[in-house]
Amino acid sequence: xxxxxxxxxxxxxxxxxxxxxxxxxxxxxxxxxxxxxxxxxxxxxxxxxxxxxxxxxxxxxxxxxxxxxxxxxxxxxxxxxxxxxxxxxxxxxxxxxxxxxxxxxxxxxx
Amino acid sequence: xxxxxxxxxxxxxxxxxxxxxxxxxxxxxxxxxxxxxxxxxxxxxxxxxxxxxxxxxxxxxxxxxxxxxxxxxxxxxxxxxxxxxxxxxxxxxxxxxxxxxxxxxxxxxxxxxxxxxxxxxxx
Numbered sequence: 001x002x003x004x005x006x007x008x009x010x011x012x013x014x015x016x017x018x019x020x021x022x023x024x025x026x027x028x029x030x031x032x033x034x035x036x037x038x039x040x041x042x043x044x045x046x047x048x049x050x051x052x053x054x055x056x057x058x059x060x061x062x063x064x065x066x067x068x069x070x071x072x073x074x075x076x077x078x079x080x081x082x083x084x085x086x087x088x089x090x091x092x093x094x095x096x097x098x099x100x101x102x103x104x105x106x107x108x109x110x
Numbered sequence: 111x112x113x114x115x116x117x118x119x120x121x122x123x124x125x126x127x128x129x130x131x132x133x134x135x136x137x138x139x140x141x142x143x144x145x146x147x148x149x150x151x152x153x154x155x156x157x158x159x160x161x162x163x164x165x166x167x168x169x170x171x172x173x174x175x176x177x178x179x180x181x182x183x184x185x186x187x188x189x190x191x192x193x194x195x196x197x198x199x200x201x202x203x204x205x206x207x208x209x210x211x212x213x214x215x216x217x218x219x220x221x222x223x224x225x226x227x228x229x230x231x232x233x
Contacts, residue, residue: 045223
């Protein structure tokens with residue numbers, strides 16, 4: 001069982017927006033500004049989408065945005081495109097050189 | 111452009127040692143500003159950070175509690191690569207193993223990943 005809780009699935013139609021959550025505790029998500037999000041297509045390595053809660057690496061479209069409130073982080077994908085269909089994982093630093101992950105949310109673009 | 115190319119056997123017998131190597135191009139294993147990690151993914155355990163090696167005037171290694179004592183990460187400066195060794199494996203260690211770089215942004219996330227190596231522990 002993963003340390004961070006993510007809903008197993010989410011869906012939306014092209015052009016719509018979808019928000020997925022990532023719930024931890026005050027020892028991880030709530031305690032550090034080091035939440036990251038990854039996109040993973042089947043058979044591929046994860047790709048960094050968001051770091052330090054809200055920041056996007058260069059090359060990541062601004063359709064991807066994220067936030068945090070208390071022990072819950074959220075990722076929003078706006079203007080859904082078919083290529084956004086993938087699994088999304090959150091990750092948080094948990095102190096003492098340790099990171100914890102969520103179980104992932106499978107996004108389906110209908 | 112940083113690229114990480116993994117290699118290693120896909121099948122390991124229980125109680126033996128699992129080894130995977132990650133060859134780096136476009137960066138240096140001896141860089142003073144990044145670290146080189148191992149992360150694995152399995153259906154039963156999900157994504158799991160395992161450990162990292164990095165150079166800051168000398169070499170440092172950090173390991174997850176779950177593998178400490180069984181895992182060793184070795185940098186190889188002559189080949190610009192690093193490797194993972196996991197001893198006394200059990201079927202629970204069956205997973206896709208990824209190498210990944212941190213430090214490109216905050217140091218608490220991984221911006222470049224290898225392609226993954228599926229390692230099955232089975233007799």
